[in-house]
Every structure is written in C-alpha cells, then in structure tokens.
Amino acid sequence: MTEVLTDTKPIRLKGRSFLALVLSPEPPFDDWLARLDDLAARSAGFFLRRPIVLDVDGLEMDGAELRGLIEQLRERHVRIMGIEGADPTLLGSDMPPAMAGGLPASDLEEPDEDAPEIESEPAAPSLMVTQPVRSGQLLTSEGDITIVGSVASGAEVIAGGSVHVYGTIRGRVVAGSMGNDAARIFCRKLEAELVAIAGYYKTSEDFEDELRGQAVQLWLENEAILGDTQG
Amino acid sequence: MGKAIVITSGKGGVGKTTSTAAIGAALAQRNEKVVVVDFDVGLRNLDLVMGAERRVVFDLINVIQGEAKLSQALIRDKRLENLFLLPASQTRDKDKLTPEGVERVITSLKKAFDWVLCDSPAGIERGPTLAMRHADAAIVVTNPEVSSVRDSDRIIGLLDAKTVKAERGEQMEKHLLLNRYDPMRAATGEMLNVDDMLEILSIPLLGIIPESTDVLRASNIGAPVTLADSRSETARAYCDAARRLSGEAVPITVPGEKRGFFGKFFGRKAA
Numbered sequence: 001m002t003e004v005l006t007d008t009k010p011i012r013l014k015g016r017s018f019l020a021l022v023l024s025p026e027p028p029f030d031d032w033l034a035r036l037d038d039l040a041a042r043s044a045g046f047f048l049r050r051p052i053v054l055d056v057d058g059l060e061m062d063g064a065e066l067r068g069l070i071e072q073l074r075e076r077h078v079r080i081m082g083i084e085g086a087d088p089t090l091l092g093s094d095m096p097p098a099m100a101g102g103l104p105a106s107d108l109e110e111p112d113e114d115a116p117e118i119e120s121e122p123a124a125p126s127l128m129v130t131q132p133v134r135s136g137q138l139l140t141s142e143g144d145i146t147i148v149g150s151v152a153s154g155a156e157v158i159a160g161g162s163v164h165v166y167g168t169i170r171g172r173v174v175a176g177s178m179g180n181d182a183a184r185i186f187c188r189k190l191e192a193e194l195v196a197i198a199g200y201y202k203t204s205e206d207f208e209d210e211l212r213g214q215a216v217q218l219w220l221e222n223e224a225i226l227g228d229t230q231g
Numbered sequence: 232m233g234k235a236i237v238i239t240s241g242k243g244g245v246g247k248t249t250s251t252a253a254i255g256a257a258l259a260q261r262n263e264k265v266v267v268v269d270f271d272v273g274l275r276n277l278d279l280v281m282g283a284e285r286r287v288v289f290d291l292i293n294v295i296q297g298e299a300k301l302s303q304a305l306i307r308d309k310r311l312e313n314l315f316l317l318p319a320s321q322t323r324d325k326d327k328l329t330p331e332g333v334e335r336v337i338t339s340l341k342k343a344f345d346w347v348l349c350d351s352p353a354g355i356e357r358g359p360t361l362a363m364r365h366a367d368a369a370i371v372v373t374n375p376e377v378s379s380v381r382d383s384d385r386i387i388g389l390l391d392a393k394t395v396k397a398e399r400g401e402q403m404e405k406h407l408l409l410n411r412y413d414p415m416r417a418a419t420g421e422m423l424n425v426d427d428m429l430e431i432l433s434i435p436l437l438g439i440i441p442e443s444t445d446v447l448r449a450s451n452i453g454a455p456v457t458l459a460d461s462r463s464e465t466a467r468a469y470c471d472a473a474r475r476l477s478g479e480a481v482p483i484t485v486p487g488e489k490r491g492f493f494g495k496f497f498g499r500k501a502a
Contacts, residue, residue, distance in 0.1 A: 134384045134388030135382075136385040137388050150431070152431065155388075168430070
C-alpha cells in the first residue's frame, strides 16, 4: 500500500552561503593544539558556537589520526561543521561531511586581550556629493551618502547607510540597502517619489500630510517608516 | 577661436530650433560671425525657420563623409551677411554622423566663426549626444511644465557626464532658456513658477521668452523671430538672452510683470 500524502505543500529547499572560520592544523599536531589552547586561553569563547571548517588539505594523515584530531578539538569546544581537502574514504558516517568550493574571505585577526571584539567590520566609506543629483542618475554607496543639493524626480540614491540631503528629495532614496534597519533619511524638503529603509518602502502617496514638503527625518520602527519634522 | 554652444532640451517641441535661429540672428545683428548647425538628421527644420530650404545643396553628412567641402555646404543668410547655416541631411541615415566627423566639423567651424550654435535633436540617443559632445557651453530650453523640466534635468546630467569638457574634468557652462512662458497662466497659477524651475534645475537663467504668436508667424515667413519683427516682446527677450550670452549684464524681466503707471504707485502693499 502506498502512503497518500495529504499535505501537498512542497518542502522548500534553498541554497545559502555563510561565512565560516577555517582552521588549518599543522603537524606536529600536539604543538599546534598547544598553540590553539593558548589562543583559547587569551580569549575565552573564541570558538564557542562558531561554525568551524577543518582544512586538512595537503596533510598526510590516516583515518585514525583525523578522528583523533576531531576528538581533540571537540574536547576544546571547537565544533567542526565540515572537513575540507580530506580524502573522502577517510570520512566515516559519524564524522562531519566533506566540504568543497570554499571561497577565501578576508583573514580574521587573532584577538587581543584588550579587544575581545573580533567582528567589528570597518565602516564603509561615505560618499559626499556637492552637486544636484539629476534625473536619470543613480548614486550608490555601501556607506552613508551626503548630498549638498537636491535629488531630482527620476533620480535614485541607494546607500548602505543613512542618506542626508541638504536640499529637496523629489526622486527615490533608499537607505540601509543591505538590511541596516538603523539607517535614516534626512532632507530639507520631502517631495520624494519613494523612500525605503532596509527594504521597507513608502511611496509619495503614503506620506503623512504633515511630513510632505517639510524638513524631515525618516527611520524604521516595527517594520514601518516613521518620520518627524526637523526645525 | 569661437565658442560652440549646443541648444538642447531632451523633450521635443519646446522651441530648440526657433531659439537657435532667433539667438543666432540676434548675435549676428551685433556684428558677430555666427553659424547655426542643424544636427537633426532626417527631421531637419532649421533651414525652414531660417528661410533657406530652397538653397540647400550640400549638408552636414556630406561634409562629414568628405563628399563636400565645408565652404560648399555653408549657406549665407540673405538678410545678415555674417549669419550662416549648416543644414542637416533630410534623406541620409543618421548613423553617418560619426564622433570623429562631428569633432572635425566643429573644430573647423570654431576657427572661422565667433559662435557655432548647434541645434540638437530631441531625445537622449546618438544624435543629441553627438550634438552636445564637443560643445563649450549649453543652452537648455525648457517649457514651464513638469515633463519638460524633468527631461531638462536629465539632459543637464548628461551634459555633466557625456561631454568632452566633462570628461576632462572641467565644468560645463549651462544656461537655462525658459521658453513659451505664458503670463496669463502664470498669474492664475496654472504653470510652474520661475523660482521653482530654477530651484529644480539649479543652473543660471539666460532669459524668459513669452509664449507668442509672433513665433509662428515668423517661422511661416521663414525668418528668425528676432529678424521678422525686431520690436516684438519675443524678439526683445531673445535679443536680451543673446546679450547675456556674450557676457553683458542685462537684468532679467519676467513677462507680464511690467507695471503701468498705477501699478508703480499701488504695486507694493504696505508691510
């Protein structure tokens, strides 16, 4: 008898890429583990709950050695999510899966004792424009954008950070384009066709009457774009 | 060395050709040597407005293709001896307009004339881009309506990006010519007001030309409006614009805001 599926809803499968820390052990492994312990001692919790990929490419090791190394790491609370560069025959079903196709990302610095934060990304450079943004022009920056002038109808400004317009917005302005929901939009006069913060947008028709034509700041709160007038 | 000026707008029908002819004639009346060049290949009109349509033998494309010499293609105006026309081709393919050819023609015209006025076709495609490419300055013709203002804004953006001058990192000189301004509609608030347009486009104002039937009458008789009836309000506005273009400081007058005798007395409300 075949099973009848009562629920016809399909299972959603998606591909997604993540940034993982890659550990590359060097023989002799005892020395390498000692150095790892030293790093862990200087910054507690460095490896805790982080996805780690073990890169054993070019290392001469048999199944028992690899298994032993993973065990040693597990004792140090380093959880291996995958193994890169290992002979597939070495990997048993109880071991992390093989990974391939990794792309290099910028190196992570070893943390200092004074600076336990390791994830402080460098601030994206901001863009300063001292001319009006004309219709048909597109301005983009990963950081903030400051415009000394107006943004014309039919022009588009897209910033990863906040957008400051010392003039009138008549075109489209997108702040927090990469999901930064703390980004804001400031302008001397709001006559925009569309504004958006972190993917939430508002068209000119949706503006409150008291904001239209005024000097305002706009921000995102509970998935809604709010604004108030600036003196 | 003369100065090449492109008369452009983005939008069609705003008065580029009329303005080219009128300003060209106004400059020529001031004893400057002027050539007006029609870049509207396939839809030429400048020859009609100049009243030279029956005298066209060779055209811009012939010169670019090397089929005629520049001196053979230039048509001297019958009324002003230092005003010339270089007509566009009505039949040839506009792709024959090459960047190198345009540069060569404009360079040689600048050596022989004080002013080279290039009448650009409408749009933002190849023709208009080539017309503006080698210009030293631009006159942006705009009507007081939103579509015209937005298209002008787009053209100003292109002037600052796609011209040789802009690519060299120099500042392109731009002038706004506000055309077909209707004092009656301005008074009732049906039309965009001058200050708003200047604020949006933020380039200096060269002049305000009133909407008038003089323009139609002039083009029907094949004369630039500045020659057809030099005392009309439109002709005076164009002459003032030409004077400003050559560097004279002429105060701007908004058509319809001239006050009569009583207006002068009672025109200002007490604070």
